Amino acid sequence: MELSLLVSCIETGAFYGLVGLGYFLFLRATGVVNFAMGAYVMFAGVAYASFSENPTTSLGLAIICAVSAAVLFAWITEDGILRPMALRVHDEFGAVMAIVALMFVIEQLASLAFGARPLLGRELIEGTAVIGGLAIDFQDLLAVAVTMAIFAVVAIWLKHGRYGRMLRAVGDNEHAARSLGLPVRRVRLVAVLVTGLICGVAGLLAAPQAALSFQSHLSFAILGFIALVLGGVGTPWAPLVGGMLVSAIESASARYIGGFARDYVLLALALTVFSLRPEGLFTIRVRA
């Protein structure tokens, strides 16, 4: 009983971490905290669940459709909204408003396309493994394994990949990167599309765990953001740690205080972190 709770807690934490990683990359590339990201995840998840509801649809097709929707939204965010706006508006609040509006547009699009009813996705793989007397679904193992793999790949990419290394330069100082002749626009776009991909996969992994509806994106956006803030932006692994912490705090509060206390506990957590340690637990030292 306790162990199965632990497994679900780790899995949820991995999911929050994945959304946090999306925030991390998007922030690095564009300087924008994109909380429309929860909506990418939700849309991919709901799309997958809706397609896979029909037992004759091939899973592969459902997966491709769901992930490409998330990537498409990410692309629209960068090339359709943020870049055109940056050319004209010099303060941040235009971007904040546009992101909120976009989040709402994707939500409404999902409710129009897939209905308001919560949908549960088909499991990506079926079957159960028995480990130390505990039955664990392959689906759960897959979710954790895919998450770890994504984090590892992103960490390696940022350290050794061509665009990954340029992304670090762009994130540190876009002006400097541009005057050094780095292809800032392309680097940004690549990172944004990778973010979309990560969100798409996160949606796929979430859909078979719990029924998703078009309104699920708010909690995804909030929990992923707290995972990012808690972990900090120092290393790409930080959102994973943040996600695990958020998940642990969430299930502890549900267990010891009650299910509805979640919203209060998360609010208290966010305010505490904002006021005490807004730079997160793991930070790179940035000069003042």
Place this chain on the structure above:
Amino acid sequence: MTALRCTDIRKAYGGVDVLQGVGFAVSAGEIFGLCGANGAGKTTLMDIIGGQQTHDTGVIELDGRTLVGDVASRAHAGLARTFQRPQVAADLTLRENIALGLAGARLGSVGQLVRGFVAGMLARTTVAIELVETAATDLSLDRLDRRAGDVTFGELRLVELARALLQRPRLIMLDEPFSGVGDNGIEAIVEALRRLRARGCAILLIDHNVDLLTALADRMALLAQGEIVVTGTVAACLADEVFRRIYVGAV
């Protein structure tokens, strides 16, 4: 009477010592010129005095009191400044940008803020148009209804200076105030600085154009590699061997 006194200011970032123990003093009613090549640490020093940057060690005093706290509170202690790259609100008119200096001077405490807010809502505050107009005219600025984003770089320098003057500062710091300014503007600035000096305001003038500094300043100092290498009256500086070597080398 000493207005600004800096003692042993040190600042390092990224392992590089930008300022290594800078000390100097500016008297009330004095124009103090600080020169040095690009990268000598002039702007960093000004940012540290203004509170835009922190320093590692050292003491800054204004009128005998240690200057601490955030940027706004230093402004209320009597400090005003302009920036190397003029800082204005591009969507506001020139008049509004200049009036910002007045707003800053009159909105220090929370009480003033709340009173100003209520008065504003009741439309009781007529922005002291005359003060703003006079400050602008003194600096040869006109057509104040233009957007700040639409005027020339040189005019923005004048807007910044007018704004700073409305703060009625004890010490004013000007970062390359003449670059990009037309002849009329330069005359107006020089005139304004002389009036300020006569009023007893201390003026810290930063420029790498030594000719301008020597023409205007009462005393000056040369900053090189984060240290003050020469300081004294303009005549003394011009006679100094080191000053001449660096000055000639720099130009």
Place this chain on the structure above:
Amino acid sequence: MSAARERATTLALSVGFLLYIESSAYLQDLGTLVIVYALLALGMYLPLALCGSLSLAYNAYAAIGAYVVAIFSRSAPDLLMLAVPVAILISMVTAALLGFVTRRLSGFHLAVATMMFGIAVHTWLLNTDAVTGGATGIGDIQTPVVFGWTPDRSSLIGLGVMLVWLIATAIAGLRGSLVGIAMRAQRESELAAAASGVPTAALRILALAAGSAIATLAGMVLALVNHFVLPDSFTIKLVFLVLFMPVLGGLATPWGAVLGALVVVAFTFGFDFFQGPGGLTFGLLTLGVLLVAPAGLLGGLAALGLRLRRGFAAARVPKGAR
């Protein structure tokens, strides 16, 4: 337009609006909705347009106004008028606290913190049956007695319209005042404002608190005119709806927010427009305005008027020349 002329014009339009909705109970319902939305939109406009601070807790502030009135009406009907300052104080303290916690962080942090607060308040309304009546809310809200006078429904609506006019006029006055200049300047160049001595963080917190107070009034109007409160009137959807209004109307003047509220109600007839494609349409419209015409409807009208006037002037010149 001069300030005095603007005041006179908008006052005349407000009275006209009031006379128009007097004609039927249905129009009065719609009119109430316009008042509530306009107050919420004005509450959002103040920190957003003047300071650039986007708060998303407006459902919570409206709920505080509505529920404090409802709770006073249920528990202490004689002290109903006291609900007004109490609710405003609660909202302002909350808004100031949320602003204070995120004062050094980006606007995104403020948005997330306020959004979470709004969600938490809705959860609380639903789950604290003893205080808030849970999902069924609180009914039978009494009408307050103001110095021996009990306003009827029409008078309450009339008061609401005047409240909208007063607040929009006050915010318009604030824009041009020294505080307004300081607010708008710090939004564009925090460096310049701080160096001039403007306490930028305190200014933003003040604007957020004032905005929350205005939104609290919206909740009170809703509770007093309808005589009941329901938790589901105060979901996060309300915030998205309200965000559209100042953007749609135009951020250059507070009357843009009022116009936005009017347009939203006129186009939806008060129905829940989140049913069907209505929500999507509004979302796309907002994005479109932000991207293509950031001046909004009023800004567009002003530009059109300017062009027409120039057109007339240009047409007149050749005549004179001939």
